[in-house]
Amino acid sequence: MNSNKTRWIIYSTLLIVVVLSYLLGINLITHPSPEVQKSYTFIENLPESSVVMVSFDHEASSLPEIQPISLILLRHLFRRNLRVVGLSLFAEGTAIGYRTLTKVAQEYGKQYGHDYVFLGFKPQHISAILGMGESIRGVFPEDYFGNKIEEIPLMRKIRNYDDILVVISIADGDRTMQWIEYAGAKYHQRIMAGLTAAMITTYDPYLASGQLSSAVGGLKGAAEYENLYGRRGMGNRGMVAQTAAHIFIIVLIVIGNILYFKNRSKGGGNR
Amino acid sequence: MNLGILIAGLLTLAIYSFLYKDNPVYRAAESLLIGLSIGYTLVLFWQSTLFDKLFYPLLREHGIWLTIPLILGLMMFSRLTRKWSWLSRIPIALMIGAGAGAAIPAMLYARTLKQVSATVHPLIMENGGFDISAVVVVIGVLTTLAYFYFTREHKGVMGKMARVGTYFLMIFFGATFGYTVMSRLSTLIGRIDFLLGDFLHLLK
Numbered sequence: 001m002n003s004n005k006t007r008w009i010i011y012s013t014l015l016i017v018v019v020l021s022y023l024l025g026i027n028l029i030t031h032p033s034p035e036v037q038k039s040y041t042f043i044e045n046l047p048e049s050s051v052v053m054v055s056f057d058h059e060a061s062s063l064p065e066i067q068p069i070s071l072i073l074l075r076h077l078f079r080r081n082l083r084v085v086g087l088s089l090f091a092e093g094t095a096i097g098y099r100t101l102t103k104v105a106q107e108y109g110k111q112y113g114h115d116y117v118f119l120g121f122k123p124q125h126i127s128a129i130l131g132m133g134e135s136i137r138g139v140f141p142e143d144y145f146g147n148k149i150e151e152i153p154l155m156r157k158i159r160n161y162d163d164i165l166v167v168i169s170i171a172d173g174d175r176t177m178q179w180i181e182y183a184g185a186k187y188h189q190r191i192m193a194g195l196t197a198a199m200i201t202t203y204d205p206y207l208a209s210g211q212l213s214s215a216v217g218g219l220k221g222a223a224e225y226e227n228l229y230g231r232r233g234m235g236n237r238g239m240v241a242q243t244a245a246h247i248f249i250i251v252l253i254v255i256g257n258i259l260y261f262k263n264r265s266k267g268g269g270n271r
Numbered sequence: 272m273n274l275g276i277l278i279a280g281l282l283t284l285a286i287y288s289f290l291y292k293d294n295p296v297y298r299a300a301e302s303l304l305i306g307l308s309i310g311y312t313l314v315l316f317w318q319s320t321l322f323d324k325l326f327y328p329l330l331r332e333h334g335i336w337l338t339i340p341l342i343l344g345l346m347m348f349s350r351l352t353r354k355w356s357w358l359s360r361i362p363i364a365l366m367i368g369a370g371a372g373a374a375i376p377a378m379l380y381a382r383t384l385k386q387v388s389a390t391v392h393p394l395i396m397e398n399g400g401f402d403i404s405a406v407v408v409v410i411g412v413l414t415t416l417a418y419f420y421f422t423r424e425h426k427g428v429m430g431k432m433a434r435v436g437t438y439f440l441m442i443f444f445g446a447t448f449g450y451t452v453m454s455r456l457s458t459l460i461g462r463i464d465f466l467l468g469d470f471l472h473l474l475k
Contacts (some may be wrong), residue, residue, distance in 0.1 A: 001367075011290050014459075018463050019463060019467065022463060022474065023467070023469055023473065023474075058310075061458070062458070063461065064457060064458045064459075064460065064464070064465070065457040065458055088452035090309065091315045091316070092311070092312070094315060115367075120319060121315050122319060123316055123320055124320075125369075126373060130373060141380050142323070171381075180378040181378055181380075181381040181382070182377050184381065185377055185380045185381040185385070186377060194455075196454045197451070197457060198447075201443065201446050201447040201450055206386075208389060209386055209389030210389065211381060211386075213390075216467075217450075218450070218454060219457040219460065219461075220453070237464060237474075238461065241460045242456055242460055243458075245459075245460070246453070249452060
């Protein structure tokens, strides 16, 4: 069988597996991992009206994985009546972040300027993170819509990280690392993260050392959080498809190895 | 159907058409993505930096001192001519100097000192029990470092330690690869969720 045909069979089967898993509508039970449980418990125990900064540090390409995490974290923040300061240190995350924040805020009847605010995007993320340690107003003199920061009720009492209980970086790359290095290490700001699964091993050492307070990782993390929160969403919907696709890949790996050893015993080399 | 959803659905299908083979529809969608990303980023940079931080305060608030960064920024463009390209070294030197000054202490503290201190755990826990995970961390760190110690030949004890180090590295690579597969599948699943739900209305 030529490699093109093999590729075709693999892609088509994977697509069928994922689509069928969706259409069957099975519900999977996922148990919260310690990191997700820690994130949930932390937010659950924050005093009402505390200020939380949410930074949308991701590109549009990771949206399918990041969106379920953003949605459930924001829902939890608004249900707990916490106040949210949104921003983005990644150009593409700006409009997405604003849309997600507004959508969830409206679900909970929150008022812009009082319960939440979106500061927009700032390039040179290191300068922005360091600058906010001194003065958020200095880095963002205006919000996303050009309103003066001093005219926004929520922002009047917020000077710098001293007035923010936790920064949640929702990221698909190394922006969370910069939050840890510049806001965490220098200003002792607590950092939480919502990460794509591909980034989890990068941040594991920082979770172990406590520099990263906790993290919700990937679609699975979102599904676990949704269960803790008590509202099944995109995370849980995707878990059946993900499990089925993983089983399919494991089967492929096993078949590949069997063929490899069979070929090798015949003296076929590495093909 | 919402026009935005229709466009998004058709563009998703256009991108996935590459799985069949390279085709003009795929290339058009790809070019659109690149163009839109760059255009969007440029507008954001103009709005949030050039306009808000430079031109507006310079022209409306008489921030005359802002001519310094403006000149430094313009000096970057001197790279376009061979004769004046040396001028660009000044803003580059400033950027590297300031960048290194901010980054080195922060990275040294967060990536090295804090991480090293987190590796040094007592092997005996407060309740008198033996902390097996601390032992694994110690063995992992020492053997992985032994693998990357290239100034001595990997023979004898050093060789055995380096060998164990490779197993730790392989476990790390395996975990990373597994998570990456999971991540890429999540992206596919997200798009299928969109196509079946919002686009085709096949999901309840």
